[in-house]
Amino acid sequence: MMVVTKQSIIGDVLDFDVDTAKFFFEIGMHCLGCPSARGESIEAACMVHGTDADALVAKINEFLASKK
Numbered sequence: 001m002m003v004v005t006k007q008s009i010i011g012d013v014l015d016f017d018v019d020t021a022k023f024f025f026e027i028g029m030h031c032l033g034c035p036s037a038r039g040e041s042i043e044a045a046c047m048v049h050g051t052d053a054d055a056l057v058a059k060i061n062e063f064l065a066s067k068k
Contacts, residue, residue, distance in 0.1 A: 006053045011038030027051040
């Protein structure tokens with residue numbers, strides 16, 4: 001299982017499980033196909049979108065753990 005951190009690259013998270021896209025959409029990140037977005041860390045994306053990175057990481061990790 002992948003453990004996501006604030007330093008995780010968005011593209012890596014999406015490649016691991018495309019269903020995590022919904023969490024990025026929730027913070028207003030609708031350009032997930034853009035090369036710059038895919039190469040950005042979760043922390044950097046959250047700073048741009050004014051969102052709590054720790055909360056997003058927790059949601060994603062909880063979601064991934066539930067899929068075991």
